[in-house]
Amino acid sequence: MEFWIQQDNSGKIQLPVKPSEFTVTVTHRNTVVNVIQLGDINLMGKTGLREITLTSFFPAKDYNFSNNSSRKEPLTYVEQLETWRKSGSPIRVIITGVLNMEATIESFSYGEQDATGDVYYTLYIKEYKKIKTKKATVTIATVKPSTRATKAPEASSGKTYTVKSGDCLWKIAKQFYGNGAQYTKIYNANTDKIKNPNLIYPGQVLTIP
Numbered sequence: 532m533e534f535w536i537q538q539d540n541s542g543k544i545q546l547p548v549k550p551s552e553f554t555v556t557v558t559h560r561n562t563v564v565n566v567i568q569l570g571d572i573n574l575m576g577k578t579g580l581r582e583i584t585l586t587s588f589f590p591a592k593d594y595n596f597s598n599n600s601s602r603k604e605p606l607t608y609v610e611q612l613e614t615w616r617k618s619g620s621p622i623r624v625i626i627t628g629v630l631n632m633e634a635t636i637e638s639f640s641y642g643e644q645d646a647t648g649d650v651y652y653t654l655y656i657k658e659y660k661k662i663k664t665k666k667a668t669v670t671i672a673t674v675k676p677s678t679r680a681t682k683a684p685e686a687s688s689g690k691t692y693t694v695k696s697g698d699c700l701w702k703i704a705k706q707f708y709g710n711g712a713q714y715t716k717i718y719n720a721n722t723d724k725i726k727n728p729n730l731i732y733p734g735q736v737l738t739i740p
Contacts, residue, residue: 534585535625538615547602548594550587555630557581580658581632583624591648605650612639612654621659633659690739694731707739716740 534550537543560576589605590597615622616636625631634656641652692703700714708716718728720740725731 532629533625533627535627536612536615536622537625538618538620538622541615541618542611544603544608544611545598545601546585546587547590547599547608548587548597550585553586553626554584555581556583580660581630582637582658583630583634583656585654585656586652588649588651591650605648609641609650609652612636622656624656633661635659692737692739694733694735694737696733698731698733700725700728700731703737703739
């Protein structure tokens with residue numbers, strides 16, 4: 532079993548001394564609610580993020596149980612992990628045969644415990660999940676003003692006609708429109724003067740539309 536930590540485009544390191552033990556914690560986001568007459572009810576939620584605690588040391592010299600072929604100075608490991616912790620980008624943790632996941636360094640504590648120069652550390656790591664967002668397309672409709680000409684209301688011709696003896700609306704309509712059946716136009720334009728289209732009187736001044 533090997534322990535690797537890496538970050539895209541920033542290299543990778545193999546822990547020179549395998550942790551004697553490690554713990555992977557997986558929580559479940561359940562919710563407990565109290566229901567009258569039933570008591571507490573546990574509502575199942577989603578699986579939480581995995582958490583890992585690694586405890587070991589960076590050796591200052593070769594040991595028969597350490598990976599000596601790629602061993603670096605203890606502070607080199609410390610500096611690299613601190614750089615990744617402060618970078619704001621996730622790392623990838625690989626424990627061969629166990630897990631391979633993106634994660635963030637939640638805390639990193641280290642120090643010397645004896646005069647050997649070995650640096651002991653505890654690394655607390657939490658799983659990182661990318662949020663996938665969908666790109667929204669917003670279409671703004673443009674309303675073009677109508678170019679269609681608006682028909683202006685027909686203006687009155689301004690013509691008038693003074694009724695003579697023997698006139699009727701049919702006769703007047705035939706005189707102006709060439710068709711006596713158009714008398715209703717004259718009647719509708721003069722309803723304030725004509726109460727009955729069959730009765731008009733000499734001297735009345737009618738508007739001819």
